[in-house]
Amino acid sequence: MMATRPISSAAAGAAGRALLPALLSKPYPAVMGILNVTPDSFSDGGQFIAPEQALAQAxxxxxxxxxxxxxxxESTRPYGSQQPVSADAEMNRLEPVLADVVALGVPVSIDSMKSEVVAWALDRGAAIANDVWGLQRDSGMAPLVAARGVPVIVMHNRERADPAIDIMQDIAAFFARSLDIATKAGISSDKVVLDPGIGFGKTQEQSMRVLARLSELDAFGLPVLIGASRKRFISTVVPSEPRERIGGSIAAHLIAAQNGARIIRAHDVVETVQALRVAAAIRKQQ
Structure with missing residues (x-):
């Protein structure tokens, strides 16, 4: 196990209280840039596995x-064929780059379903937990988030897609379970962001349906994050490879913003920021 350099829970909690309101204060959604230090992510696997390449991308x-x-x-590969890795393997991939990425001064979220990895990353300056199983896979995740006082992204997921279900009902039931776990652990509701998990455990049609019906999640009264970047549903409309889906990604993200998303997770940040800012400027003229 690697040695840790803990940041005090009090300091982390104070920072966490201010972080989310600041991110959500703009007239257009905040943009989360994706940095995969993995060999097998669906879009850019292996491209940033070398520390110097990862830091340059950050x-x-x-x-x-x-x-x-x-x-x-660890690649979560929304379309299956995920190759699980150990917590130690995740930390070994993160160790050469995380501190330098944190030092850039932009809040860092740690995308891991393992509480051990999240704790390790928070000790090194990460500020947000991003759990693709919505606090429902690792029983240690919710108590950790509560103890550290950091914001947490709670994502909807399923083991497999089921075209017969009403996907919005399934997402709502999943989030209700996650929020119950969060409440019992002592996570304040103002620290929770909901992510309906575009592409995860969903058919391509269901992913598009989620974007179209996103405003139904307003019932939870919590900010929503959308990550449609380069996802496969785009190629069902216009055949394309992941790196050819910038236009489709922007279209999906503009629809998401129109339907209430407050954070957009994207590979192509400069194009996404421009699109969101221009759309917000146009709406301001109405």
Whole structure:
């Protein structure tokens, strides 16, 4: 196990209280830039596995206007064929880059479903927990988030897609369970962001349906994050490879913003920021 350099819970809690309101204060959604230090992510696997490449990409994300950098070291591969890795493997991938990414001054979220990895990353300056299983996979995640006082992104997920279900009902039931777990652990509701998990455990049609019906999640009274970047549903409309889906990604994210999303998770940050800002400027003229 690697040695840790803990940041006090009091300091983390104070920072966490101010972080989310600041991110949500703009007239357009905050943009979360994706940094995958993995060999097998569906869009850019292996591209940033070398520390120097990862740090160069982090600097580019900041220069392009990212409000958050989301760093992950295990591919969750929304379309299956995920190759699980150990907590130690995740930390070994993160160790050479995390401190330098944090030092760039933009809030860093740690994309991991393992509480051990999240705790390790928070000790090194990460400020947000991003759990693709919505506090329902690792029983240690909710108590950790509560103890550290940091914001948490709670994502909807399923083991497999079921085209027969009403996906919005399934998402609502999942979030209700996650929020019950959060409440019992002592996580304040003002620290929770909901992510309906575009592409995760959903058919391509269901992913588009979520974007179209996103405003139904307003019932929870919590900010919503959308990550439709380069997802496969785009290619069902216009055949394309992941890196050819910038236009489709922007279209999906503008619809999401129109339907209430407050954070957008994207690979192509500069284009996404421009699109969101222009759309907000146009709406201001109405």
């Amino acid at each position: 600097r580019k994300l900041v220069a392009d206007g990212a409000d958050i950098i989301d760093i992950g070291a």
